[in-house]
Amino acid sequence: MNKLERASALDRVGDRLQPKVWSVLRPQRVKDALHGVWLGHPLHPALVQVPMGAWISSAVLDLMPGRRRVPGQERAATTLVAVGTASALPAALTGVNDWSWLWQEERRVGLVHAATNSLAVALYAGSLAARLRGRHGLGRTLGLFGLAAVSAGGYIGGHLVYKQTAQVNQGAPDMHRVEYGWRRVAEVDSLPEGQLLSRRVDNVPVVVWRDGADITVMLARCAHQSGPLDQGKVIQIDGQPCVVCPWHGSTFQLKDGEVMHGPSSTDQQVLSTRITNGVLEAALP
Incomplete structure (x- = not known):
């Protein structure tokens, strides 16, 4: 797996594929939906449970x-294979969308993850x-090979998440x-209005x-890939000020850290605040 991370030859494919994914998966609301912004959780790992469970x-x-000798068993197995194969397509689509926003080393491993799972789907x-044609013996054999392939793909996906922390909230640690x-942050009078500090x-x-009277203290490392939010720009969405990460464009409401646009699918952490004798203090929520 470590060799895959360093396999720069994979960049010839990944660097060409990434902008194509961005151009196909438009507009922004489509990308947000596939990232799982509406769910507050990455959508891809939720969807893969269906094909894996069925297979x-x-x-x-x-x-x-x-x-x-068991009536209906072959038919039940065929139905499960069909459900798994059909449900693999939306799971793959969400995975490709997430992959297109990863770092180069993660994209290399992600390519092999996708190729292995594509083999499993095939x-x-x-x-x-084969099963629909009544060739259940061949269908069982191909199915077991498919299960081996998708298990290997799952292992590679686990490396992406647990070793490379792909799509994990980077700010949470x-x-x-x-x-x-409570911790002292700054004198309230020194805080400028409407400016990131x-x-x-x-x-x-x-x-x-x-x-105004509302003050937010938010973690500066973006939940997506640790981008510096203090260097981001402030925009208005539905009348609410939001900060846009300068690296990949993840957008969070400044009042509470709620994610508005991906590639981050989780909120940005904010601390509790209070003012004591003109001093802004912050603490864990």
Whole structure:
């Protein structure tokens, strides 16, 4: 897996494919929907449960002894293979959308992940065709090969998430670096109106935003890929000020960190605030 991360030869494919994915998956609301912005959680790992569950269930039926003597078992296995194959398509679409916003090393591993799963879909499509023609022995064999392929793809996907932290909220670990209790942030009178200000809380970079009497202290590292939100630009969405990450464009409401546009699918963490004797203080929520 570490060699895959360093396999620069894969960039010839990834660098050409990335802009094509961006051009096809338009407009922004389509990308947001596929990222899972509306769900507040990456959509791809939720959708892959359907094909995986259906295919594993079909394998259980295929491997049960005496299957020829159980009425409807072949038909049930065929139905499960069909459900798994059909549901793999939306799962793949969300995965491709997420992949197009990853770092180069992650995109390399993601390409192999996608290729392995594509092989699995092809094997299951062949399995379904064979079963529908009554060639259940061939269908079972192709299905088991497909299960092996999709299991390998799942392992590679696990490497993407748990080792490379693809689509994981990159800002969340900073919350664990903030000690419990109230921390001094700044003098309230020193905070400009409507301007992003960079500060630190327990050596964790934060963004301070003042809108009249309302003050927000938000983690500065973007949830998507740790982009510096304190260097982002402020825009208005539905009358609410939002900060746009300068790296990949993830957009969050400044009042509460709610994600408005991807590629981030999760909210940006904000700290609790209070004013004591003219001093802004922040603490874990």
